[in-house]
Amino acid sequence: MSDVASLRVDGDRFWDTVMRSAAIGPGVAGGLSRLALTDADRDVRRLFGALVDEAGLTLTVDKLGNMFARYEGREDLPPVVAGSHLDTQVAGGRFDGIVGVMGALEAVRTLADAGVRPRRPIVVVNWSNEEGARFPPPMSASAVFAGLQGLEWGLSRVDRDARTFGEELARIGYAGDDKVGFPIDACFELHIEQGPRLDAEGVPVGIVTGGAPTRGLKLEVRGEHAHAGPTPMLKRRNALVAAARVIVALDDIGWRHAPAGKTTSARLDVSPNLSGIISNEAALWCDMRHPEAATVEGMLAEFERAVEAVADASRCDVEVVERWCFGGDIFDDGCVALLREAADRLGHAHLDLLSEAGHDAYNIATVAPTAMVFCPCRDGITHNEAEHCDKATTIPAVDVLLHAVLARADR
Numbered sequence: 001m002s003d004v005a006s007l008r009v010d011g012d013r014f015w016d017t018v019m020r021s022a023a024i025g026p027g028v029a030g031g032l033s034r035l036a037l038t039d040a041d042r043d044v045r046r047l048f049g050a051l052v053d054e055a056g057l058t059l060t061v062d063k064l065g066n067m068f069a070r071y072e073g074r075e076d077l078p079p080v081v082a083g084s085h086l087d088t089q090v091a092g093g094r095f096d097g098i099v100g101v102m103g104a105l106e107a108v109r110t111l112a113d114a115g116v117r118p119r120r121p122i123v124v125v126n127w128s129n130e131e132g133a134r135f136p137p138p139m140s141a142s143a144v145f146a147g148l149q150g151l152e153w154g155l156s157r158v159d160r161d162a163r164t165f166g167e168e169l170a171r172i173g174y175a176g177d178d179k180v181g182f183p184i185d186a187c188f189e190l191h192i193e194q195g196p197r198l199d200a201e202g203v204p205v206g207i208v209t210g211g212a213p214t215r216g217l218k219l220e221v222r223g224e225h226a227h228a229g230p231t232p233m234l235k236r237r238n239a240l241v242a243a244a245r246v247i248v249a250l251d252d253i254g255w256r257h258a259p260a261g262k263t264t265s266a267r268l269d270v271s272p273n274l275s276g277i278i279s280n281e282a283a284l285w286c287d288m289r290h291p292e293a294a295t296v297e298g299m300l301a302e303f304e305r306a307v308e309a310v311a312d313a314s315r316c317d318v319e320v321v322e323r324w325c326f327g328g329d330i331f332d333d334g335c336v337a338l339l340r341e342a343a344d345r346l347g348h349a350h351l352d353l354l355s356e357a358g359h360d361a362y363n364i365a366t367v368a369p370t371a372m373v374f375c376p377c378r379d380g381i382t383h384n385e386a387e388h389c390d391k392a393t394t395i396p397a398v399d400v401l402l403h404a405v406l407a408r409a410d411r
């Protein structure tokens with residue numbers, strides 16, 4: 001057995017796997033368009049499965065298609081889990097999620113090569129449908145894993161063509177037999193920062209201390225069909241207009257709380273969405289984020305007042321049909337400390353960050369000690385095909401992941 005402290009991942013081998021992934025499901029501008037449960041998702045799952053086989057790990061797939069590659073420990077204890085996701089946004093990057101899966105795989109390969117067998121098993125995970133771009137909401141499969149939602153809920157998510165998650169998972173051949181969820185010792189997720197700080201400050205490692213508190217809502221608006229011409233303004237109940245007013249009100253709240261506060265309405269569905277007829281229905285998705293939980297609650301209250309005012313002014317019914325929240329002080333101090341100690345021992349500069357995006361790690365943090373580590377991405381550009389990471393500034397965070405996971409698994 002080699003000196004454990006001197007272990008380093010094989011950066012070239014790691015980067016090669018990231019680039020092999022980058023060839024699957026290309027977009028139109030150098031990035032990826034690899035939505036969950038498409039043929040491209042199937043193909044990258046096959047690549048991951050082949051890499052897992054080569055590494056001599058045991059692959060299992062659960063009923064939601066979550067993939068687990070197990071490296072045995074000296075004792076049959078609950079494993080330390082590390083990984084992220086291989087699905088992307090419709091116009092996504094080559095690194096978001098992918099460095100976390102391939103980085104965890106590289107960490108385990110490094111241990112295997114060195115003959116290091118930690119006390120607990122280590123499981124590398126590829127979570128299904130992290131992005132939720134095709135099957136909203138995001139992080140649905142890890143939510144079921146953590147018991148926050150039921151299996152039927154996970155299988156019944158639908159895409160815009162009314163195909164269910166379950167049907168499409170079976171179609172691509174990744175509807176596994178395993179029950180969703182098993183006891184784990186701890187979880188680590190390596191991810192690109194998706195913000196500009198590490199890149200701007202030239203720091204290769206971000207220690208993620210928590211998530212920016214986030215509140216989300218899906219609203220449904222009901223108006224009434226009417227002719228676009230003769231119907232008097234006073235008689236109109238235009239669901240599209242009500243939705244537009246809600247969107248502007250939400251954006252105004254974001255500006256009032258900028259720069260720390262952020263609000264987004266990224267999706268609007270309108271029916272019948274035809275010229276010549278006033279819309280009778282609309283659905284829209286809204287979210288708001290702020291580093292301070294009290295402030296995000298205040299933003300939510302402002303938004304709810306604005307929604308009432310819009311409903312009155314537009315004479316439409318506006319109903320909140322779904323709510324979600326994530327973020328906060330969710331990560332485990334012990335796991336965060338292991339990441340920080342690993343970065344110190346390896347001599348890598350690091351800084352503490354809050355994540356402003358959602359991650360599967362947030363769900364897993366509800367059932368096991370969890371932490372995240374970030375690598376830089378250029379200018380913080382993400383959910384964009386121009387997303388870019390440099391090999392040299394990504395590898396330090398993979399080494400940090402390796403040593404934190406190993407320390408936890410050997411505890």
Ligand SMILES: [Zn+2]
Nearest residue numbers: 096097130191
């Ligand atoms: Zn991601």
